[in-house]
Structures are given as C-alpha cells and as structure tokens.
Amino acid sequence: MGRKxxxxxxxxxxxxxxxxxxxxxxxxxxxxxxxxxxxxASSSPLSWHALWPRDxxxxxxxxxxxxxxxxxxxxxxxxxxxxxVAGLLVSASAxxxxxxIPFRGRxxxxxxxxxxxxxxxxxxxxxxxxxxxxxxxxxxxxxxVLPGLGNGLAVxxxxxxxxxxPSSLAEAAHLDGAGWFRIFWSIYLPxxxxxxxxxxxxxxxxxxxxxxxxxxxxxxSELDVAPVAIAKAFGAFTTDYGRVFAExxxxxxxxxxxxxALQRYFVTSIATAGSKE
Amino acid sequence: xxxxxxxxxxxxxxRHRNAxxxxxxxxxxxxxxxxxxxxxxxxxxxxxxxxxxxxxLAPPEFVGLEVFGRLFQSESFWQSVRQTLxxxxxxxxxxxxxxxxxxxxxxxxLPASGLxxxxxxxxxxVPLAGSTIIWGIGLRPEGPVNGLLDLAGMTTQPCFTSPxxxxxxxxxxxxxxxxxxxxxxxxxxxxxxxxxxxxxxxxDGAGPLRTFFSITLxxxxxxxxxxxxxxxxxxxxxxxxxxxxxxxxxEKQSNFLMYDIYNRGYQLSDPxxxxxxxxxxxALMIVIVIxxxxxxxxxxxxE
Numbered sequence: 001m002g003r004k005x006x007x008x009x010x011x012x013x014x015x016x017x018x019x020x021x022x023x024x025x026x027x028x029x030x031x032x033x034x035x036x037x038x039x040x041a042s043s044s045p046l047s048w049h050a051l052w053p054r055d056x057x058x059x060x061x062x063x064x065x066x067x068x069x070x071x072x073x074x075x076x077x078x079x080x081x082x083x084x085v086a087g088l089l090v091s092a093s094a095x096x097x098x099x100x101i102p103f104r105g106r107x108x109x110x111x112x113x114x115x116x117x118x119x120x121x122x123x124x125x126x127x128x129x130x131x132x133x134x135x136x137x138x139x140x141x142x143x144x145v146l147p148g149l150g151n152g153l154a155v156x157x158x159x160x161x162x163x164x165x166p167s168s169l170a171e172a173a174h175l176d177g178a179g180w181f182r183i184f185w186s187i188y189l190p191x192x193x194x195x196x197x198x199x200x201x202x203x204x205x206x207x208x209x210x211x212x213x214x215x216x217x218x219x220x221s222e223l224d225v226a227p228v229a230i231a232k233a234f235g236a237f238t239t240d241y242g243r244v245f246a247e248x249x250x251x252x253x254x255x256x257x258x259x260x261a262l263q264r265y266f267v268t269s270i271a272t273a274g275s276k277e
Numbered sequence: 278x279x280x281x282x283x284x285x286x287x288x289x290x291x292r293h294r295n296a297x298x299x300x301x302x303x304x305x306x307x308x309x310x311x312x313x314x315x316x317x318x319x320x321x322x323x324x325x326x327x328x329x330x331x332x333x334l335a336p337p338e339f340v341g342l343e344v345f346g347r348l349f350q351s352e353s354f355w356q357s358v359r360q361t362l363x364x365x366x367x368x369x370x371x372x373x374x375x376x377x378x379x380x381x382x383x384x385x386x387l388p389a390s391g392l393x394x395x396x397x398x399x400x401x402x403v404p405l406a407g408s409t410i411i412w413g414i415g416l417r418p419e420g421p422v423n424g425l426l427d428l429a430g431m432t433t434q435p436c437f438t439s440p441x442x443x444x445x446x447x448x449x450x451x452x453x454x455x456x457x458x459x460x461x462x463x464x465x466x467x468x469x470x471x472x473x474x475x476x477x478x479x480x481d482g483a484g485p486l487r488t489f490f491s492i493t494l495x496x497x498x499x500x501x502x503x504x505x506x507x508x509x510x511x512x513x514x515x516x517x518x519x520x521x522x523x524x525x526x527x528e529k530q531s532n533f534l535m536y537d538i539y540n541r542g543y544q545l546s547d548p549x550x551x552x553x554x555x556x557x558x559x560a561l562m563i564v565i566v567i568x569x570x571x572x573x574x575x576x577x578x579x580e
Contacts, residue, residue, distance in 0.1 A: 007385075014383060017382075017393070024453060027411075027421055040419045044418075044423065044424045046425055093302040097298070101298050101302065113306060118506070118566075126321075126542050127552060128313065131317065146312075179298075209406065230407070234410055234413070241414055259399070
C-alpha cells in the first residue's frame, strides 16, 4: 500500500516537473500567434489564455518575414548544414585514426584532441576574431562555418563507436588489399550510422545556437544568422514583442523537431560518451 | 592490432604506412586545433603583454606584465571575477543536482517515463538566445511569472532589472535549457549500471536512500564528472543573455568575465587588457575543472 502510494507521488512529481519545463515553450508559441497587447493582457492578471491565444493572428509571422527574417534563417540553415557535413567528415576521420589505425602516440594524441576541445570555443573567440579580420575573413561564410568543424564531443562519440566495430573486419579487408581509406569509407562509416547521426546533431546544435562568434565576424546585416537577427529585433522594439516571439518560435521549433525525430540516435550516442574509456 | 611479428622490414614498412595514414586522417582536426585553440591563445598571450593607445597607428610596445598589474588593480575586474564565480558556484551544482534527481526519477519505471523525459529534454533544443528572449520577457513585471506570483498573493518581482535578482534570473534562463540536456547524459549513465548491484543491495535489505548513496552515486561518478565539467566550461563563457538583456547590469551584477572581456575588447577598443582578462578567465576555468577532477575523479584508477 505504502509502495503504491509512493509510486503515485513520484509519477505526479514527474508530470508536474515536465509540465513546468513545457510551459515556457507553450507560452512562446501562443505569443507568436497573438498581438503583444494580448500577450501581456493574458499574463497580468494571469489567465489560462496565456497558453492559448484568444484571437489567432499571423501578423507577427508576416512582420518577421517582411523584416527579412527568412534571410537570417537561410543563413543559419546554410551555416549549420555545411558544418554538419564537413564537421562529420573531419571528426569521423580523426576518430577513425584514433580508434582503428595502430600508430605510436595514439593515446597521447587522443588526450590532446579531447583536452583542446574541452576549452570552449567562446573563450578564445575574441582574439581569434581579430586574426580573422587580419586575414580578410570578416563577413565570409567560411568564417562562420570554421569554428563549428572542430568538436571534441563528436570525435569522442565516433571514436567510441569505431572501437566497438570488430577489428576482424578491417583485417579481412586488409588481406583483400584494401587501404585505410577504403576501410574507413566502406566499412566503418556505414556501420556507425547511429553515431554519425548523434554526432551530426551535436555539430548542428552548436552552430544553431552560435551567437558571440557571428557578431564578432560579421558586420553586414544580410549575413546575420537567426539568433543575431532576433537579438537585434529585440533591442530595437521596446513595446512590440510580437515579431520577436514569432522569430524565436521559428528559431526554437526547427531544432526541437530535428531532436524529436532523431532523439533515439542522440540518446544512444550519448550513452557511449558517459561510459568508460 | 595485428598478430604479426612486430619486427623485420615488412613490419617496419607497415608501421611506417600506418603512421602516414594516421597523420592524413588526423590532419584536418590537428589543423583546427592549431588555428582555433592554440593560435588564438598565443595571440591573447602576446597581446596581453603589449600596450598601445586606442586608435593609435604606432605599433603597440612590449610592456611585460604591466597590463596584468593594471588589471589586478581595477575594482571592476575583481567585481567581474566575483560575479562570475558566484554565478558558476551556484548554477553548475544546481543544474547537475536537478538533472541527477530527474534522471533518477525518470529511470524508475514510472508510467510514460519516455514522454516526461522528452518534455524535459525538449527545451535544450532552444538556443541560448531564444531562452534569453523567452525569460527576458517572461520575467518582466507584466509577464506570466509575475502574473503567477500575483495569483499566489505575492508582490511583483523585478528579476533582471534588480541587482539582487539578476543572477537568480540568469540561473533560471540557463537551467531551463541546461537541465534536460545533462539529464540525458545522466540517464545514459544510470542505465549503464548493472542491475546485479541493485539486486544485491535489495537482498542486503538496503533502503532506497542507502542504495542511492552506496551504489548509484559511486557507479555514476564518471558520467557525473563529465557532465559537471562540460556544464562548468559552458557556463563560464555565458555571453548571449548578458549581451542581449542586461549589458552587464544592473549595477554590474551580471558583468561576468566573458562579457567584460568582450566589452573591453570591442566597446572600449582595448585588446590588451581584454586579452589579459581572457587569460585570467582561462586560468580560472582550468583551476575549477582540476578541482572537480580531484573531487570526483579520484580513486577511479581501478577501471
């Protein structure tokens, strides 16, 4: 009897906490589809309408589009897309060398890679942006993409997965005369799809939320990525938040959908990150 | 590794070829480490030991540790250090503790656990700038949080505009997206613990608290260390909320080192002091990470 009651309390707790985490999102989406007057009217005094618009309107969305938010969104998608593809290639090759190819100093190299990337990029972004300026890379796509390509967690996850592939596969291919590149490309990559998706998600999330670096290396507003465009809109409008809500909702829904669709890959790849060496 | 004998000319060419292949596969990553980590740190170290007038065309002159000396005498620098430490000593343990409690709760076979997990994890998809907008507006006097406090009969709280509440507000903003993310790592760690240990504890008649402290926590040390370190380094460089919402205020209470470094470098065009302060930030971060390794990573050698 006591046990059952205890479980009931725990289940209730789980529900309450999950709803607490969900409420800000619901409020954001409701606010994206109503006037900002209504947004504040519904919250003071607070009514359940805070979470559901009384009068649906697409005005905020169209004012976001009129303000050029789609350009910013496209920039974010392009930067994140290139980062995922190129970043996966870079991380997977490094992970392959660190997991499969026997060479002297492998453990030390692995430690260097993981420790270097443990230093968060933002910490050195400011001096780096000055160098990028000197190299004439300001306002280029390359400047926006480059920092996202090196990701320690992605290398780590892929290496863990590569270590799990039986080495007899590579040995058999070797005997057939296959070189390391063929073994990498046609055996290891196809076998580690879940890890590739998980690592790809990590690369994507890093770029999608980038804020400091884009403001450091871009000065032209047509190169603004979505978070920067939203911050500018937020700073510019002191009373009408409708457009800012609409843009934030779009910024949030894209990774949320991606994550919902690919959650299980993310979870399986993470499961290896926390586990032993 | 192959079982072939490791001596003789054939083995040597093979070793040689392997080393070449490894270099080729690692080259892009090593190049990125040099360009994106080592070089900027060296640039910062070089700049921190130089000084020049803002906007002056004369090359900056080498001044040794003078810039650090001036920085260490600045009252506002120490305030930044203090606020950064206060924020981090609160936000990191708090986020990891909540993430751990939720991870334990949601691995107890409750009905629809997967759904609750997803709902808590979902906000971590929201970029920091998005969370900044949501909480920046949500915590306003006329926003829904104060609406809720009002229903509960409490007075309106100023949150981000009050020097006493700005750090707490930042913690909420960062934790809403952080907790679910780290929870997923901890759930993975919990699932890695073999049920054998729990069965043994059950046979020994250990209660849930006893089981948690003598089995779950020790077995979870590795993922906990990873999550704590990764969370700390991320929160040490928290920037977007300060830049978008508070500009370091009110009364410089949210003027964390990362923002102060940006402000000195860009707003005040003083790359020298900015670089010196950056090196201090890196050093602080490394010290804290080492302390965490000492606290959680010790007696881990028996792996």
